[in-house]
Amino acid sequence: MRRKSILLLFLCLFSLWAVAQEKKPVKIACVGNSITYGSGIKNQFQNSYPGLLSQLLGEGYDVRNFGISGRVLLNKGDRPYMHEQKFRDLLAFQPDIVTIKLGTNDSKPWNWRYGKDFKKDLTEMLDILQDLPSKPKIYLCLPVPAVNSNFGINDSVITNGIIPVIRNVAKKRHLPVVDLYELLKPHPDYYTDGIHPNEQGAALIAGELYRTLTGNEAPAIITDQPFPGKKSQWEGFDRYDFICNARQATVVVPQKVAEGRPWIWRPAFFGAFPSVDKALLEKGFHVAYYDLTHLYGSLRAQRLGNDFYDIMRRYYRLSPKVTLEGFSRGGLFAFNWGAKNPDKVACIYVDAPVCDMLYFAKNWERSFWEGFLAEWGLTEENAKEFKGNPIDNLAPLAAAGIPAIGVCGDSDKTVPYELHMKIAAERYRALGGLMEIIVKPGCDHHPHSLENPEPVVDFIVRNQPDYQKKQVIHQRGNLANSYLKFTKEKKGCVAFLGGSITEMRGWRNMIQEDLRQRFPDTEFTFIDAGIPSTGTTPHAFRFENDVLQKGMPDLLFVEAAVNDDTNSFNYIQQIRGMEGIVRHARTSNPEMDIVMLHFIYDPFIPLLDKGIQPQVIMNHESVANHYYVSSINLAEEVARRMRDGEFDWKYFGGTHPAWDGHKYYAAAINRLFDLEWQGDIVKKTVQTHEMPEKPIDAYSYDKGTFVDIRSAEQLRGWKIADDWVPVVKGNTRKGFVHVPMLVADRAGASLSFPFEGRAVGIFCAAGPQACVLEYSVDGAPFKKLDTFTDWSRKLYIPWVYMFETELAPGRHTLRLRVTKGVGTECQIRNFVVNQ
Numbered sequence: 001m002r003r004k005s006i007l008l009l010f011l012c013l014f015s016l017w018a019v020a021q022e023k024k025p026v027k028i029a030c031v032g033n034s035i036t037y038g039s040g041i042k043n044q045f046q047n048s049y050p051g052l053l054s055q056l057l058g059e060g061y062d063v064r065n066f067g068i069s070g071r072v073l074l075n076k077g078d079r080p081y082m083h084e085q086k087f088r089d090l091l092a093f094q095p096d097i098v099t100i101k102l103g104t105n106d107s108k109p110w111n112w113r114y115g116k117d118f119k120k121d122l123t124e125m126l127d128i129l130q131d132l133p134s135k136p137k138i139y140l141c142l143p144v145p146a147v148n149s150n151f152g153i154n155d156s157v158i159t160n161g162i163i164p165v166i167r168n169v170a171k172k173r174h175l176p177v178v179d180l181y182e183l184l185k186p187h188p189d190y191y192t193d194g195i196h197p198n199e200q201g202a203a204l205i206a207g208e209l210y211r212t213l214t215g216n217e218a219p220a221i222i223t224d225q226p227f228p229g230k231k232s233q234w235e236g237f238d239r240y241d242f243i244c245n246a247r248q249a250t251v252v253v254p255q256k257v258a259e260g261r262p263w264i265w266r267p268a269f270f271g272a273f274p275s276v277d278k279a280l281l282e283k284g285f286h287v288a289y290y291d292l293t294h295l296y297g298s299l300r301a302q303r304l305g306n307d308f309y310d311i312m313r314r315y316y317r318l319s320p321k322v323t324l325e326g327f328s329r330g331g332l333f334a335f336n337w338g339a340k341n342p343d344k345v346a347c348i349y350v351d352a353p354v355c356d357m358l359y360f361a362k363n364w365e366r367s368f369w370e371g372f373l374a375e376w377g378l379t380e381e382n383a384k385e386f387k388g389n390p391i392d393n394l395a396p397l398a399a400a401g402i403p404a405i406g407v408c409g410d411s412d413k414t415v416p417y418e419l420h421m422k423i424a425a426e427r428y429r430a431l432g433g434l435m436e437i438i439v440k441p442g443c444d445h446h447p448h449s450l451e452n453p454e455p456v457v458d459f460i461v462r463n464q465p466d467y468q469k470k471q472v473i474h475q476r477g478n479l480a481n482s483y484l485k486f487t488k489e490k491k492g493c494v495a496f497l498g499g500s501i502t503e504m505r506g507w508r509n510m511i512q513e514d515l516r517q518r519f520p521d522t523e524f525t526f527i528d529a530g531i532p533s534t535g536t537t538p539h540a541f542r543f544e545n546d547v548l549q550k551g552m553p554d555l556l557f558v559e560a561a562v563n564d565d566t567n568s569f570n571y572i573q574q575i576r577g578m579e580g581i582v583r584h585a586r587t588s589n590p591e592m593d594i595v596m597l598h599f600i601y602d603p604f605i606p607l608l609d610k611g612i613q614p615q616v617i618m619n620h621e622s623v624a625n626h627y628y629v630s631s632i633n634l635a636e637e638v639a640r641r642m643r644d645g646e647f648d649w650k651y652f653g654g655t656h657p658a659w660d661g662h663k664y665y666a667a668a669i670n671r672l673f674d675l676e677w678q679g680d681i682v683k684k685t686v687q688t689h690e691m692p693e694k695p696i697d698a699y700s701y702d703k704g705t706f707v708d709i710r711s712a713e714q715l716r717g718w719k720i721a722d723d724w725v726p727v728v729k730g731n732t733r734k735g736f737v738h739v740p741m742l743v744a745d746r747a748g749a750s751l752s753f754p755f756e757g758r759a760v761g762i763f764c765a766a767g768p769q770a771c772v773l774e775y776s777v778d779g780a781p782f783k784k785l786d787t788f789t790d791w792s793r794k795l796y797i798p799w800v801y802m803f804e805t806e807l808a809p810g811r812h813t814l815r816l817r818v819t820k821g822v823g824t825e826c827q828i829r830n831f832v833v834n835q
């Protein structure tokens with residue numbers, strides 16, 4: 001703890017020192033044509049000679065490349081440099097030093113016919129530059145040799161016409177000359193086409209300029225790095241430190257780059273509390289830092305940020321959608337730059353961010369307040385009218401649907417949560433924006449981040465455009481009602497109905513935590529109704545008991561594709577079960593939002609790889625379409641990702657996914673939330689979902705329910721075991737052991753069960769000694785049903801057996817008899833009836 005406190009104190013003192021020490025850099029403008037621009041060089045920012053000179057000079061210098069391809073000095077030539085906007089930009093730059101390397105294109109015959117004006121036009125340019133308020137020192141560079149006569153360029157004109165004029169003018173104006181002609185003459189192989197120097201030639205020019213400007217020999221230049229500058233190691237990854245527009249930049253490169261080349265960008269405090277950055281590097285993200293710490297999210301910071309972003313995109317092909325990461329004051333830039341450039345942002349991660357600069361700066365160090373006023377051009381008097389705070393400029397981000405996540409300490413005295421992030425989150429949501437919050441109890445401003453950064457990392461990964469392209473989400477109807485309940489009533493009930501993939505620790509737990517982060521002020525009731533091995537038929541009959549009797553859901557998740565398929569329910573049963581659940585849910589609560597999920601297991605994979613949708617998913621989808629229920633085809637998504645080589649079935653975890661496998665399920669659900677819960681949803685009111693008058697199947701289990709086993713009559717060889725445990729060894733499922741069971745263990749046992757409804761069956765534990773049942777309804781001839789399943793040898797598996805499903809409404813009587821199958825046992829937990 002003492003070591004961490006010393007580190008934090010050092011960071012604070014360094015920040016104060018940096019504010020005091022920040023000096024204006026020496027501004028160098030490199031004027032020229034395509035050779036200056038870097039034509040023929042793959043990365044002009046990094047390996048053009050101005051780019052290399054910038055890295056050689058390092059901090060304290062702002063080297064800008066003002067080269068324009070094809071331009072000439074001659075004002076009567078085909079493309080006069082002084083007629084270009086870039087020349088006006090050069091003048092506005094107010095350089096301290098100017099290097100001029102023009103003349104190569106002037107040697108073309110159609111330009112050199114005006115050669116007598118070369119001296120006059122060069123003199124005119126010098127007069128304009130020397131009249132600048134910055135009074136720059138000017139270096140005249142002689143053109144490089146033209147090894148070949150490409151593009152009409154004539155080396156004889158360069159040597160006999162242009163160079164003598166440049167030397168003459170330089171002598172009269174007392175200007176230094178940099179002889180690039182003699183420098184490149186021994187190296188005809190340092191060209192791409194005989195006219196444009198390659199990376200080696202550019203390095204030679206940069207080294208000569210460095211020597212001329214500093215008087216020192218240039219250190220060795222490496223031109224084949226993936227990023228410029230000094231290479232080192234950071235947390236086991238390659239790190240590159242370089243200068244961009246006179247400011248420190250750092251890029252850390254992942255060992256294996258993720259699809260789409262995603263990146264996260266810090267504008268302040270590189271390396272502090274880096275758990276998220278390190279985890280993202282492992283996932284293939286680039287981590288970029290560009291030092292804008294002491295610019296308070298100003299307009300100047302935003303312009304510098306624009307340049308840095310453009311460089312990362314153009315020259316290094318990083319994703320067009322960047323993740324912005326703002327710690328403390330870095331939050332000012334993250335929010336402000338994002339608001340100006342929402343089309344360039346994937347998502348925003350802020351940690352104890354400053355969202356109201358007026359409160360923060362006035363209550364912190366005086367130097368911060370003064371620096372803030374100076375940077376924004378404010379005075380003590382007009383500062384109260386400041387409009388550059390993130391809390392006042394969130395609308396563009398919200399309108400663009402940019403998701404944001406914030407991590408804050410509830411005891412932060414430096415940037416209090418209630419005065420910064422909480423206000424920003426409330427305003428963002430009121431604008432229809434997507435904001436998640438993680439509040440750390442008892443935590444001050446430090447430490448930032450989380451010991452386990454998984455929630456933030458998962459948020460960032462799932463919000464990358466290339467990640468989202470493979471998700472298969474079908475939006476139908478809407479999920480507005482649950483959102484409005486969560487936000488306005490501050491209470492919510494969410495139910496999870498499914499099999500073992502829902503029951504196990506995984507996506508359900510993740511979604512519960514994500515909902516708490518999205519709605520930190522909402523009190524949630526979560527109904528965990530997952531039972532292994534169960535599909536839509538048992539779901540439909542247990543829905544009343546396992547869900548509705550525990551609470552009325554505002555939002556229901558239902559999944560059953562895997563178990564409906566592996567348990568060999570036919571298409572009629574699959575539709576009747578799923579429709580029964582949906583229709584029962586919407587009848588019980590017409591405002592209930594429903595999401596249908598389709599998970600993956602082994603037999604689905606070869607079908608999906610051939611472009612064939614599993615029949616069970618199509619059957620469930622027919623119900624989703626009929627009732628306007630949104631669905632997510634996670635089976636198709638996972639199959640796509642495996643085909644694309646993102647992972648294999650073993651990594652995913654198989655039918656019962658590993659924790660990382662479950663993240664793909666949770667990410668897709670969160671994406672649906674994002675699509676549904678943004679924009680003008682805040683203006684909506686709770687509405688009743690439309691219910692189709694006619695069901696798909698008139699015999700769907702929409703009124704399915706449990707009936708107590710004590711309703712059975714005429715028991716012969718059957719008895720109630722109040723705390724049933726198996727006699728024959730076998731595994732059991734939770735909820736199907738140490739509960740009352742109606743049991744029989746010998747052939748000939750019989751009972752009758754009077755009921756009222758359209759269908760009847762049993763919910764039993766079919767184990768190693770499962771029998772064959774003979775059944776009859778209303779005196780019909782007895783039929784046989786074998787209750788032994790493919791899994792019964794080692795497991796008392798929960799199973800619903802339906803006897804008759806298309807009865808006329810009214811009173812009926814079921815008769816059951818036990819006959820020998822594999823064994824003579826039967827354990828009934830519930831009778832099931834579709835009323």
